[in-house]
Amino acid sequence: MASNSIAPGGTYLSHKNAPVLPPPKQKDAWWERLRRSFFGTPLSAFLTLLSSGLILWLTPDLLRFVLFDAVWNAPDGEACRVPGAGACWAFVWHKLPYFIFGSYPEHERWRVVVTLVLGALLLAWLLWPQKMGKHPDKPFAAALLFLVYPLVALVLLLGAPIFGLPMVDTDLWGGIFLSLVVAGVGIVVSMPLGIILALGRRSSLPVIALASTSFIEFVRGVPMITVLFMANFMLPLFLPETVHIDRLSRPLVGVALFASAYMAEVVRGGLQAVPKGQYEGSAALGFTTWQSLRLVILPQAIVHVIPGIVNTFIGLFKDTTLVAIVGIFDFLRTVETARLDPVWAGPTISATGYLFAALFYGTICFGMSRYSIGIERRLAERKKGRVA
Known part of the structure; x- marks a missing residue:
């Protein structure tokens, strides 16, 4: 007969055999996961039903405008001016070279x-x-x-x-390729400059820490439009008269500086997330400060803040549309210019152009987001493999 006893130290011991339990489920059925995700609580069930109702209400009109009543072929734009016509995709197809290349010379677009x-x-x-x-x-x-x-x-x-x-003068650059140039320069420059600023803000030297902090807080405290105006109109005032800055280079500098300030704060969060033992361990191995940062600290810090880095890149890519304010013909500016063509003066031209721009930016940003999620998943699997 089994009995219970109290071991030395007050620990309660049971001499009964534990009941045999069934093995845990490896994976719930798809309907169970669906129920738990969308109908797990009364609030989530209400929001699910409300969202479903809105989708069912808006989807027919959206499909009618985008697909069923859309104009796919209109050589002279007349079909897009018919009352009740949907999206004029013929306008997008006709203006697509201008949307991609801007005013870049046609015979040089192969470059x-x-x-x-x-x-x-x-x-x-x-x-x-x-x-x-x-x-x-x-x-x-x-x-x-x-x-x-x-x-x-x-x-x-x-x-x-x-x-x-x-x-080819940069005044002729425009369209999608110019938006990609602005975003690419901003991303490539902001990452290393943001790391330098983050390290400078954590520096033990007061002058470097104060300069880095002042730059970061100043740039983060003003809108990007202000930075672009300063770069476009004030930057030449600080340079000799013999030095001429290209009209495109000025907003590129402004975009890179603006993005680097936000990137610095993201990287600084990653540096603070690295345990202190990593610094001590690298020092115990005889690493210099720069070896420790390059081989131990920065790789871990960047892994910690991959979502923040990608979020900054996505925001930067969307903010490239603001360069149109200082006279740069980015993709959105070409859409706004093309819709003023009197040949395509239809009631749905503007909506079609902006819808096409939304699809372009949404596709790029969604791809960046999914790639970052894939990177996080692979890093988690590697970490799990090392722990196992």
Whole structure:
């Protein structure tokens, strides 16, 4: 007969055999997960029903405008002016070269295509996921993308008579490719500059810490439009009269500085999340300060804040539309200009152009978000494998 007893120290012991329990479920059925996600509480059930009602109410009209009543072919734009017509996708197709290249000379647009394709291939090479382990080709891909590619792109887009490429003034640049240029420069410059500012803000030297903190707080305390105006109109005032800054370079500087301030705060959060023992352990191994930062601290800090970094990149990509205020013909500015064409003066032209712009920005931002989620999942699997 089983009995209970009290062990020395007051610990309660039971001599009964524990009942045999069934093994835990490995995975719930899909309907159970669906019920728990959408109808788990009365509030979630109410919100689910309300959202479903709104979707059912709006979807028919949206499909009718986008697909069923849409105009797909209108050589002269007349079909888009018919009362009751839906989205004029013929307008988008007719203006697509202008949306992509802006006013870039038509016979030189192959240079833009080569630049975009080359950049996409290098970016895919760098970001393509691989199995665990070292990847000796990744540093080479990063060097090509961040060091060699910008020079090649500058020569191709701007021109170089020595290579037989005529010069193309930046006033003619525009459209999607210019938005990608502004976003790419902002992302590439803001990441290293943000790391430097974050390290400077945590520096033990008061002068460096004060300068970094002042810059970060000043830039974060003003709207991006103000930064763009300052870069466009005030930056030349601080330079000698003999130094001329290109009209496109000024907003590029403003975008990069603005994004670097926000990136610095994201990286600083990652640095604070690294345990103090990592600093002490690297010092115990004889690492110098820069070796410790490069090999131990920064890799962990950046992993901690991947969602924040991607969120900053997404915000920067969307904020590129603000450069139109200082006279840069980005993608959204080309849409606004194209819809004023009297040939396409239909009632749905503006809505179609802005819908196309929303689809473009939404697709790019959604892709960036999904990639970051994939990176987080792979890092979690690697961490779980190391723990196991």
